[in-house]
Amino acid sequence: MFDAQTASPIFEPLTLPNGAVLPNRLAKAAMEENMADGQQLPGEALRRLYAAWSKGGVGLIISGNVMIDPTALTGPGGVVLDASQPLAPFKAWASAARSGGGHAWLQLSHPGRQVMKAMGQGAVAPSAIGVQIEGASHLFPTPRALEPAEIAAIIERFATAAGLAEQAGFTGVEIHAAHGYLISQFLSPLSNRRTDDWGGSLENRARLLLEVVKAVRARVSPGFCVGVKLNSADFQKGGFALEDAAQVVRWLNDLPVDLVELSGGSYESPAMTGAPQDGAINPREAYFIDFAREIAEVATMSIMVTGGVRRRDIAEQALQPKDGRPGVAVVGVAAALAFDPDLPIKWRDGQKLEVAIPPVTWKKKAFASLASMAVVKVQLNRISEGRRPKQRVSPLFALIGSQLATARLTRRYKAWIARREP
Numbered sequence: 001m002f003d004a005q006t007a008s009p010i011f012e013p014l015t016l017p018n019g020a021v022l023p024n025r026l027a028k029a030a031m032e033e034n035m036a037d038g039q040q041l042p043g044e045a046l047r048r049l050y051a052a053w054s055k056g057g058v059g060l061i062i063s064g065n066v067m068i069d070p071t072a073l074t075g076p077g078g079v080v081l082d083a084s085q086p087l088a089p090f091k092a093w094a095s096a097a098r099s100g101g102g103h104a105w106l107q108l109s110h111p112g113r114q115v116m117k118a119m120g121q122g123a124v125a126p127s128a129i130g131v132q133i134e135g136a137s138h139l140f141p142t143p144r145a146l147e148p149a150e151i152a153a154i155i156e157r158f159a160t161a162a163g164l165a166e167q168a169g170f171t172g173v174e175i176h177a178a179h180g181y182l183i184s185q186f187l188s189p190l191s192n193r194r195t196d197d198w199g200g201s202l203e204n205r206a207r208l209l210l211e212v213v214k215a216v217r218a219r220v221s222p223g224f225c226v227g228v229k230l231n232s233a234d235f236q237k238g239g240f241a242l243e244d245a246a247q248v249v250r251w252l253n254d255l256p257v258d259l260v261e262l263s264g265g266s267y268e269s270p271a272m273t274g275a276p277q278d279g280a281i282n283p284r285e286a287y288f289i290d291f292a293r294e295i296a297e298v299a300t301m302s303i304m305v306t307g308g309v310r311r312r313d314i315a316e317q318a319l320q321p322k323d324g325r326p327g328v329a330v331v332g333v334a335a336a337l338a339f340d341p342d343l344p345i346k347w348r349d350g351q352k353l354e355v356a357i358p359p360v361t362w363k364k365k366a367f368a369s370l371a372s373m374a375v376v377k378v379q380l381n382r383i384s385e386g387r388r389p390k391q392r393v394s395p396l397f398a399l400i401g402s403q404l405a406t407a408r409l410t411r412r413y414k415a416w417i418a419r420r421e422p
């Protein structure tokens with residue numbers, strides 16, 4: 001589409017609302033690595049992985065889930081950032097992630113009810129409604145509804161982690177409000193049945209997100225970027241819908257937020273990997289782009305779209321207006337950057353224009369989604385060990401390997417958390 005390399009809109013810098021400049025329009029979207037060390041801290045593996053992405057030329061690196069509460073982890077190898085953790089490992093991680101000259105943001109997350117029972121910590125959520133996945137619901141604890149004082153403590157935890165991220169040398173944070181994690185659970189009427197100020201109307205359901213953004217913004221300096229990852233929809237009947245996302249973005253316009261990344265789905269309906277429960281999107285390329293264009297129309301912050309981008313011309317098209325609707329400002333790439341961390345440089349130089357990722361076509365979508373993530377994690381592990389990604393990986397073996405690693409890391413996590421508890 002764009003003949004001259006320099007004409008590609010991908011490599012135009014972007015000035016965010018707070019004045020920070022991303023060197024290009026490609027972002028490494030969050031991929032939970034499950035690679036923390038025995039103290040749930042970033043170590044050599046994460047430094048090597050992030051240095052590889054930074055060297056590969058991506059304009060913005062968004063970390064995988066970084067957990068703000070040591071008792072609520074999306075996975076047992078998760079990095080925990082709170083006031084009790086030392087900052088030096090985060091400083092070293094930030095420096096590796098910025099070594100190539102791009103931005104590096106931490107994704108701050110609280111999983112709410114989407115935690116495994118095996119972690120032994122129970123779960124909290126807006127309401128006492130458990131995760132429903134055919135054949136797998138029993139793996140998740142039934143959550144306890146949060147008390148208002150506990151909600152306030154969680155808001156404070158997000159702010160604390162953001163302040164620490166800035167001190168460590170990261171250039172921003174992204175608040176995870178998508179994929180069925182805690183803030184997304186509050187946004188969805190399916191998981192939030194509260195009748196107090198935190199549930200009911202959309203305004204009440206969005207309160208947690210808006211209060212977290214305000215608290216974070218108040219804790220960091222104006223030049224530090226604050227982003228939000230939001231579902232364009234949950235892709236579940238009666239769930240958070242596109243009109244709701246547009247209204248939430250209008251509220252976020254005023255806070256201010258620098259970037260909203262649009263994704264979709266949850267553990268129950270894994271639309272983020274192109275496999276929603278309700279079949280409302282095709283697992284085609286850039287599958288959230290039409291929603292993102294609609295949201296971009298009402299947004300004053302920069303909009304980023306993530307999901308299904310493997311080809312340069314698809315990324316270029318997403319950045320361009322279409323049918324009278326605006327393009328997005330940033331394109332997020334996750335899996336393709338695990339299969340090739342040098343992709344941005346290769347796209348810039350016209351060397352390799354697409355990444356082939358073998359699809360996992362299992363019938364049960366939740367399991368197919370887990371298996372495709374396990375295949376990607378194989379690549380992340382290889383890069384973190386200084387090896388090259390491997391094109392052909394068996395999804396079944398990858399899934400078994402990832403389950404075994406999770407079991408081992410769960411034992412280690414339980415020992416760690418037991419040592420911390422009084």
Ligand SMILES: Cc1cc2nc3c(=O)[nH]c(=O)nc-3n(C[C@H](O)[C@H](O)[C@H](O)COP(=O)(O)O)c2cc1C
Nearest residue numbers: 029030031032064065272307308333334335373376
């Ligand atoms: C292994 C793996 C781990 C992921 N972990 C996260 C995460 O920690 N936070 C998040 O917001 N999204 C996470 N995602 C979703 C990605 O950010 C992205 O939305 C999704 O993979 C679709 O983009 P892609 O087609 O470019 O891979 C993960 C995806 C994969 C494959």
